[in-house]
Amino acid sequence: MRLAELSERSGVPSATIKYYLREELLPAGLRITATQAEYGEEHLRRLRLVRALIQIGRVPVATAREVLAALEDESLDQHRRLGAATWALPHGPAPDESDPATGAARREVDRLLADLGWRFSSRTASSSPPYRMLVTAVTALMKLGYPCDSAHLTPYARIAAQLATRDLDMIEERTTPMEQVEAAVTLTVLYEPVLLSLRRLAEAEESNRRFGKGNG
Structure with a gap:
C-alpha cells in the first residue's frame, strides 16, 4: 500500500507517519520510485503500536524508540519485551529517599x-x-x-x-x-x-x- 492508504487504514495523518519515519519509529517502506514507497501489513501493525505508546500511553518519542528496539531484540524473550513496553509507561512519583x-x-x-x-x-x-x-x-x-x-x-x-x-x-x-x-x-x-x-x-x-x- 502507498502512504495515503496506510494513513487511511490507520487513521494516522500522513504528516504524522512521515514524522514517525524520520524518528525511526516506523521502518522505511520498500522504495519503488525516487519519491514513493510501498508499505505492508507489518507497517500498519507497527503504526498501531506506536500510536498506542505515544497517544494512549503518553510515552515520549525517545522512550517509544527504546521500547521498539527491545521488541526487535531477538536476544530478549517475550517476557522481557512485554516488560520493556509496560515499564516505559508513565508511573507515579518515585519514593522520596530522604524521608x-x-x-x-x-x-x-x-x-x-x-x-x-x-x-x-x-x-x-x-x-x-x-x-x-x-x-x-x-x-x-x-x-x-x-x-x-x-x-x-x-x-x-x-x-x-x-x-x-x-x-x-x-x-x-x-x-x-x-x-x-x-x-x-x-x-x-x-x-x-x-x-x-x-x-x-x-x-x-x-x-x-x-x-x-x-x-x-
Whole structure:
C-alpha cells in the first residue's frame, strides 16, 4: 500500500507517519520510485503500536524508540519485551529517599513480595517503576496511620494476581509478538480506569448493603 492508504487504514495523518519515519519509529517502506514507497501489513501493525505508546500511553518519542528496539531484540524473550513496553509507561512519583518512612515502607513491600513468593530480586525490584510506585504509596499510608503491612496488603495482591492472569490470557490471544506488546500497552492503560471505576461502583454497592436505609 502507498502512504495515503496506510494513513487511511490507520487513521494516522500522513504528516504524522512521515514524522514517525524520520524518528525511526516506523521502518522505511520498500522504495519503488525516487519519491514513493510501498508499505505492508507489518507497517500498519507497527503504526498501531506506536500510536498506542505515544497517544494512549503518553510515552515520549525517545522512550517509544527504546521500547521498539527491545521488541526487535531477538536476544530478549517475550517476557522481557512485554516488560520493556509496560515499564516505559508513565508511573507515579518515585519514593522520596530522604524521608525516613521510605525505608520502613520498602521493607514492608519486600516482606509482602517474599510472602507472596513473587520472584523479584532486590535489584530487579528497585529498578521496577511499579515497585517504586508501591513503595511511595505505602509510605503515604504509613504516615497517615492506615494499615499497610504485608498481612493487610496480601488480599489486594491476591486479587491483583487474578487480574494479571486475565490480562495475560487476553494478551496471549494475540498471534504475533508485536500484537502482544501492543495489547499489553493498551490493556495496561485502558483497563486501569475500568478497574478503578468497577472498584468504586462495588464499594458503593457494598456501602449501600451495609449502611443503606432499611439494611440495618
